[in-house]
Amino acid sequence: AQRVTQPEKLLSVFKGAPVELKCNxxxxxxxxxxxxxxxxxxxxxxxxxxxxxxSIKGFTADLNKGETSFHLKxxxxxxxxxxxxxxxxxAGTDKLIFGTGTRLQVFP
Amino acid sequence: xxxxxxxxxxxVTETGTPVTLRCHQTENHRYMYWYxxxxxxxxxxxxxxxxxKDTDKGEVSDGYxxxxxKTEDFLLTLESATSSQTSVYFCAISESHKGTAANEQxxxxxxxxxxx
Numbered sequence: 627a628q629r630v631t632q633p634e635k636l637l638s639v640f641k642g643a644p645v646e647l648k649c650n651x652x653x654x655x656x657x658x659x660x661x662x663x664x665x666x667x668x669x670x671x672x673x674x675x676x677x678x679x680x681s682i683k684g685f686t687a688d689l690n691k692g693e694t695s696f697h698l699k700x701x702x703x704x705x706x707x708x709x710x711x712x713x714x715x716x717a718g719t720d721k722l723i724f725g726t727g728t729r730l731q732v733f734p
Numbered sequence: 735x736x737x738x739x740x741x742x743x744x745x746v747t748e749t750g751t752p753v754t755l756r757c758h759q760t761e762n763h764r765y766m767y768w769y770x771x772x773x774x775x776x777x778x779x780x781x782x783x784x785x786x787k788d789t790d791k792g793e794v795s796d797g798y799x800x801x802x803x804k805t806e807d808f809l810l811t812l813e814s815a816t817s818s819q820t821s822v823y824f825c826a827i828s829e830s831h832k833g834t835a836a837n838e839q840x841x842x843x844x845x846x847x848x849x850x
Contacts, residue, residue, distance in 0.1 A: 635774070660838070670777075670824065670841040712776060720765055720784065720828065721792070722839060726776035 628653045628717040632725035639703050640733050647698040647728045649687075649713030658716040659696040661687055662724075665709045673698075673711070683707070703732045737761050738842040740825050746848045753812040755845050757825030759805075765828040766808040767839065768792075768800060770821040777824065783808055815849040822846050 629652040639645055651657055661673040674682045676689040676696060687698045696713060713725040737760030747753050757766060767782040769792075779792030781800040789800050797819060799811045812819055825842040 632776075669843050670826075672838055672840075675838065721767075721779060721782060724769075724777040726774060 628715060628723050630713050630715045630723050630725035632711075632713055632728050634728045635726070636729045636731065638731045638733065641705055642702050645698075645700045645703045645707070645730065645732075647711050647713075647730065649696045649698065649725060651694050651696065651713075651715045653694075653715060653717045655718050657689070659687075659689055660714040660716070660722070661685070661696075661698050662712045662714060663709050664712070670712070703730075705732050705734055708732045738825060738827055738840060740823075740842040740845050742845060743843065744846045746850060747815050748850055749816060750814050753815050753847065753849075755810045755823055755825075755847070757808045757810070757842055759808075759827050761827060761829070761840070762805060763827040763829040763840075764805075765839075766802065767826040767828070768798075768808065768810045769824045769826065770794065770819075771824060771844070772821050780810065780823075812847075815847075817849050820847060820849045 631650045633648055659676045662670045663673045664670045685698055685700045687696050689696050708731050710727050710729050712727045714722040716722055739758045741756045765784055768780040769777045771777050778794045780794055780798050781792050783789045783802040801809045823845045826839040828839045
């Protein structure tokens with residue numbers, strides 16, 4: 627079965643510390659993976675997708691097919707990064723499977 | 735923000751009453767989705783539509799029905815609301831282009847529904 631696992635419900639760091647939000651997926655085919663972010667009182671929005679191999683707001687994510695992971699990383703966290711982050715998988719259909727989300731808290 | 739609105743934004747209703755939530759888009763996107771967001775469960779797909787009058791069930795469709803009579807509107811109905819349906823409901827739209835921005839979804843602002 628296709629599944630997305632985000633093992634951490636909450637991740638707390640201090641400003642300037644590195645951040646890594648974990649995402650593992652289960653899918654035997656060629657996955658398309660996304661990170662969505664939801665800032666307080668705002669709607670969900672796409673942060674980045676693996677096919678673009680881009681860096682958005684200092685965040686990067688690399689697809690590791692061997693480890694079936696798509697972890698989100700940022701070398702130096704900022705307070706404005708505090709939000710809910712969702713990893714999502716497209717498993718060959720027009721639907722997305724979301725993980726349970728990780729809340730990132732960045733303290734000053 | 736993509737042109738997606740949801741109405742109402744907040745609703746409190748009693749157990750057993752019918753409730754209809756509306757999602758309206760101005761982007762002319764083909765795909766529309768209804769999710770519910772609950773702590774510990776993340777986002778779960780309720781129903782989705784891949785065209786006018788074309789809908790299909792998602793992961794948590796029991797107790798919900800949908801209709802899409804025109805491209806811009808996607809309605810979610812709780813025929814007889816229960817307390818377990820207290821949640822935040824999000825609508826999303828997508829114009830899937832395989833090989834490019836496949837499955838990027840744009841979300842509405844959400845509807846907070848409380849069933850007492």
